[in-house]
Amino acid sequence: MEIPVQLKQSTYSIIIERGCLDRLHQYISLQRKVYIISDDGIPTTYAQQVKKQCKYGFIHIVPQGEKSKSLDVYQEIIQELLKLRFSRKDLIVTIGGGMVSDLGGFVAATYMRGIDFVNIPTTTLAQIDASIGGKVAVNIGNLKNIIGAFYQPKLVCIDPDTLQTLPKRHYVNGIVEAIKAGLLCDPSLFKLIQHGDIFQDYETILQKAILVKKNIVEKDEKEAGLRTILNFGHTLGHALESCYELQDVLHGECVAIGMLAFTHDPILKKQLCTLYEALGLATSLPYHIEDVYNKIVNDKKTDAEYINIVELSTIGIYEIKNIKIEAIKQYL
Numbered sequence: 001m002e003i004p005v006q007l008k009q010s011t012y013s014i015i016i017e018r019g020c021l022d023r024l025h026q027y028i029s030l031q032r033k034v035y036i037i038s039d040d041g042i043p044t045t046y047a048q049q050v051k052k053q054c055k056y057g058f059i060h061i062v063p064q065g066e067k068s069k070s071l072d073v074y075q076e077i078i079q080e081l082l083k084l085r086f087s088r089k090d091l092i093v094t095i096g097g098g099m100v101s102d103l104g105g106f107v108a109a110t111y112m113r114g115i116d117f118v119n120i121p122t123t124t125l126a127q128i129d130a131s132i133g134g135k136v137a138v139n140i141g142n143l144k145n146i147i148g149a150f151y152q153p154k155l156v157c158i159d160p161d162t163l164q165t166l167p168k169r170h171y172v173n174g175i176v177e178a179i180k181a182g183l184l185c186d187p188s189l190f191k192l193i194q195h196g197d198i199f200q201d202y203e204t205i206l207q208k209a210i211l212v213k214k215n216i217v218e219k220d221e222k223e224a225g226l227r228t229i230l231n232f233g234h235t236l237g238h239a240l241e242s243c244y245e246l247q248d249v250l251h252g253e254c255v256a257i258g259m260l261a262f263t264h265d266p267i268l269k270k271q272l273c274t275l276y277e278a279l280g281l282a283t284s285l286p287y288h289i290e291d292v293y294n295k296i297v298n299d300k301k302t303d304a305e306y307i308n309i310v311e312l313s314t315i316g317i318y319e320i321k322n323i324k325i326e327a328i329k330q331y332l
């Protein structure tokens with residue numbers, strides 16, 4: 001299946017196909033230098049499968065975990081690209097979860113003012129969300145995504161077979177972004193996750209969630225308005241990730257708590273809790289309100305006094321509100 005993403009200045013395809021990892025050369029030219037970035041938690045066979053198809057392929061493995069989304073690792077990669085004499089005509093391929101696609105995408109966005117890149121997402125979170133839409137970034141300390149860009153890939157190649165090696169906790173973590181897409185824009189997607197089987201129904205869940213994000217990104221690539229709704233659950237989610245110092249909790253697990261806090265309808269809240277419990281997600285996390293509040297104040301989406309929040313009344317009914325930053329405490 002091929003889903004085109006049509007933006008004002010570029011168009012690219014999202015390919016969803018079992019086995020497409022071995023057929024990357026059919027979708028994009030690998031007759032140039034190709035720098036493959038992956039992490040050491042991901043089976044190396046995936047990077048090897050891609051390297052085999054390249055005329056000049058190089059593999060760079062970074063340590064797994066959010067700490068690699070850093071300026072240090074970024075600089076290391078840039079220095080190696082220079083040493084290998086990569087030009088703007090060459091290609092970067094990321095193979096991994098959202099950490100690798102954010103890091104590799106940011107390298108691509110900035111190396112010589114921009115070089116082509118391809119995302120091959122291997123977690124549910126990256127397939128459903130992080131690999132599409134062109135947000136790329138690194139962290140500073142435990143402040144998430146504070147240096148970044150909007151920079152679109154040339155291709156996203158999704159091979160659902162790569163999920164066979166993904167631990168269950170990470171699998172469920174990414175499904176949270178599909179729950180978000182369903183809650184905001186596609187009740188049938190939410191129902192499918194609620195009543196179906198997230199493993200058996202994965203490809204349908206993936207397609208529906210990608211269509212939600214694609215339609216939003218096509219209308220508002222740089223988050224000037226509508227795309228803000230995709231931050232539903234993320235203001236609190238990111239703050240929780242920072243409070244937990246990016247260690248004990250996963251992105252989706254924190255976003256799940258964030259979505260609960262910003263959903264009004266008590267019946268829907270209850271349904272969400274039931275769903276989280278069935279999936280093995282927490283319905284609450286211990287935190288100090290002042291700590292979380294301070295993280296939110298430091299978040300890049302705030303200006304001095306006001307903050308944008310996304311509230312969900314019930315499925316499909318959302319509102320973007322610009323509120324005084326102190327007022328966020330009532331949601332915490």
Ligand SMILES: NC(=O)c1ccc[n+]([C@@H]2O[C@H](COP(=O)([O-])OP(=O)(O)OC[C@H]3O[C@@H](n4cnc5c(N)ncnc54)[C@H](O)[C@@H]3O)[C@@H](O)[C@H]2O)c1
Nearest residue numbers: 041042064097098099100122123125126130135162165166
């Ligand atoms: N750019 C965006 O739009 C966007 C959206 C959401 C999240 N994000 C970012 O994504 C990141 C989180 O992404 P994530 O949840 O994918 O985490 P991750 O990239 O850290 O991957 C999670 C773990 O799974 C392992 N792994 C990955 N693929 C595997 C596979 N197929 N088999 C076995 N192990 C595998 C990795 O080694 C890692 O240990 C965060 O940095 C978050 O900020 C970005």
